[in-house]
Amino acid sequence: MRAVIDNTPIAMIKVSVYRDRNLMGKAYTNDEGRYTVELPKNELVTVRFDTHHSLTNAEEWHPSVVANVISDDDSPLDRYLLKSGHGAGPESAVDALSGYLFAAAWEDADYARTAASRLSRLKQTSKVLQEIQQTLQEHFNAQA
Structure with a gap:
């Protein structure tokens, strides 16, 4: 399992796995973009890829969330x-906005500062997506 851009691995991406609202496990990607999170088999989980506000890459990447994943050792999730x-x-923008929507339910003021900054640099081509981005921007600005 890896986190990549242009087929280049990304180190220090926080990978968090949730079932319902419970954090089941987390890891950070290594220099090869690889990570491992130990989970019980056949659980329906959500996997979140994001930066951490305390790391040097905190503002470099937009988040990504994959919902409704069945945990299984044989299913790589890059x-x-x-x-x-x-x-x-539009697909990448929706993916990033989904990551921020997911984070809005869990994160605190420390996360909000970097989220607001990253959101301000997300370029949208759709009016609907611009409105969602603006609402999220206002949310994180208020939290920060």
Whole structure:
């Protein structure tokens, strides 16, 4: 399992696994972008890829969330993350916004500061996505 951009591994991406609202496990990607999280088999989980506000890469990447994953050792889950400040197609923008929506339910003021900064650099092409981005931006600004 890896976190990558342009097939280049990304180190120090926080990978968190949730079942319902409970954190089941977490790990950070290594220099090869690989990570391992030990989970019980056949659990329905959500996997979140994001930076951590205390790390040097805190503002470099937009988050990504994969919902409704069945935990199984035989199912690799690689993610291509969108670099902050880079253009995005609508699919990548929706993926990043979903990551921020997920984070809005869990995170605190420390996270909100970096989220607000990253969101301000997310380029949208759709009016609907711009409105969602603006609402999230206001949320994280208020939290920070």
